[in-house]
Amino acid sequence: MFRYNFDEKLSFRKAIYYEFDPIKLPKTFQDGTGGLGQFAPERGCIELHDSEGFVAHYLAIDKTFIHTILPLILTGESRSFNEWRNFLYWKVRNSGSQSEKAVCLGKMDTLMLDLLAQRKNMPLHRFLGAEKDWAKAYKGGGSILLDDSELVDDMQRYVSEGYTTVKFKVGSDNMERDLQRIDKVRTALGSDIEIAVDANQKWDVQTAVQFAELTESFNLAWLEEPIHANDMNGIKELKERGVKVPLAFGESMRINYEFEIYAEKGVDVLQPSVGRMTRIDDLIAIRNLSREKNLRFMSGGRVYLCALFGTLFNEDELIEFHEPISQPVCEYALNIPEERNGRFYLPTNIPGNAQRLNIEKLERDGLLKLKQYFYNN
Template identity: 85%
Template sequence: MFRYNFDEKLSFYKAIYYEFDPIPLPRVFQDGTGGLGQFAPERGCIELYDSQGFVAHYLAIDKTFIDTILPLILTGETKTFNQWREFLYWKVRNSGFQSEKAVCLGKMDTLMLDLLAQHKNMPLHRFLGATKDWANAYKGGGSILLEDSELVDDMQRYVSEGYKTVKFKVGSADIERDLRRVDKVRSALGHDIEIAVDANQKWDVATATRFAQLIEPYHLAWLEEPIHANDMNGIRNLKEQGINVPIAFGESMRISYEFEIYAEKGVDVLQPSVGRMTRMDDLLAIRDLARDKGLRFTSGGRVYLCALFGTLFNENELIEFHEPISQPMSEYALNIPEERDGRFYLPADIPGNPQRLNLEKLEYEGLLRFKKYFYSNR
């Protein structure tokens, strides 16, 4: 299994946490479970300073990270990347690896990798081994709240922008409505464009089986999370029913071991979410698992971070651009990847992770609530 192994030592002396008001979405977004809403999920970001004066940035940090991680690292101690990982693992282990505390470990991973890349004066993706500066993407959206014609318009626009794979939500109160929308989108896009749908764990096995059978003539790229993400035997039962549409799971899981179980149970598409992992090298471990098992691999999460790791994937291993949720936050960020023809291109001349929050714009628009300083106790 792929694992990072960096011996360079790190010590942290200061952090600045910025909290801002919710960023409104242009339109309320809803999946089949009623999830999401009218605001982007991000509420804060952090700058982490090491003892050499380098600064790492993370655009989606919350108070859980501030309360859990900062007291453990702002101690004046010096450890290697792997030693910090080991130390922090044992501190949060008893919280469980689906917990928000566990997810903080992956965010700390990213901050440390950012610093290590800056030490080498290399863009982070190149430091991690990327040989290209872009990632192939698919585009997702398709709120349950959209009228059929609005959904079709959005999917057609995505294709006109260069995307070969698009995704929208299913799981409305009326399964016949979902089927009608699949039919309308397929008719509008033709058969050369991949279409995926996401049920956000809405159904039981019987309903998911029925839906999968009904959509079979439309040759979907995948059906995402049709049942509860932890219902491993339910997934096995789905496959035993003989459904032919590929099923996808992963964004609800935090660690690579769960993906091994998914593969054993018959999941066809493994989908880790970048900002939710407990270790960032798990992304590559899951990628390699998919390759070894002949499964499809895609990666979700906020596209500005996802693209960075997506440079390590091949052309058929796509990252997700969930436009309705990601685009509004991108308006308040600097040095983010450039969207062009179904790909995201990273800056190739900025050391570390180039992405920054546009604090001046947030402050100008009255959205920046406060910033708080934290210092090493030594």
């Protein structure tokens, strides 16, 4: 299995945590379960300083990371990448691999990789072995709250922007409405554009089978999480009952081993979410598993982070750009990948992870709440 392994020692001197009020979305966004709302989920970001004078950045850090990780790393101790991640793993192990504490480990991975890339004076994606500076994306959105004409307009706009795969939400309380929306989008986009839909785990197995059967004529690229993400035998039952629409799962899982089970149960599209992984190199392990098992591979999460690792994927291994949630945060960010014709292009002249939150803009807009310093003990 693919694993990052770097010998260079890392020691951490200081961290600065920026907490901000939620960034308002242009429109309230809702999936079929009533999830999300009026604001983007991001509430904080961090700068992590090492003993060599380099500074790593992460755009979406919460207080779980501050309370869990910083007391363990701001000690003056020096360890390699894998020594740090093994040390931290045993400190949070009892919280479980699906816990928020475990997710902090993946964020720490990314911060350490940022520092190591800066030391080599290389952009992070190139340091990780990327041979190109772009990632191919699909574009998602399609809130349940949109009326049908708004949904169609958005999907048509996505295609006009160069996207050949689009996704929107299903799982309203009226299945007939969901089906009509799929029909209208398919009619508007034609047969050459891939259309995927996301039910956000809304249904039981019987309802999912019914929905899948009724959508066969629309040639969906995939049906995302129609049932509970942990219902492995439910997924197996969907396949045994003849569901033909490709099934996609993964954004709720946080470790590679769960994806091995997904592949065994019959999932067709594996979808890890970058910001939720407990080990960031699990992305590559899952990509490799998909190739080995002849499954599709997609990478979800915030596009500004996704694109860093999407440079390591093939052109048919897409990253997600969830415009309604990601775009408002991107407007408060610096040096983010440039969206162009269905791809995201990374800057190549800045070492490490070039992306930063625009603290000055947050302050100007009255969103910055707190700037907190943490020092080596």
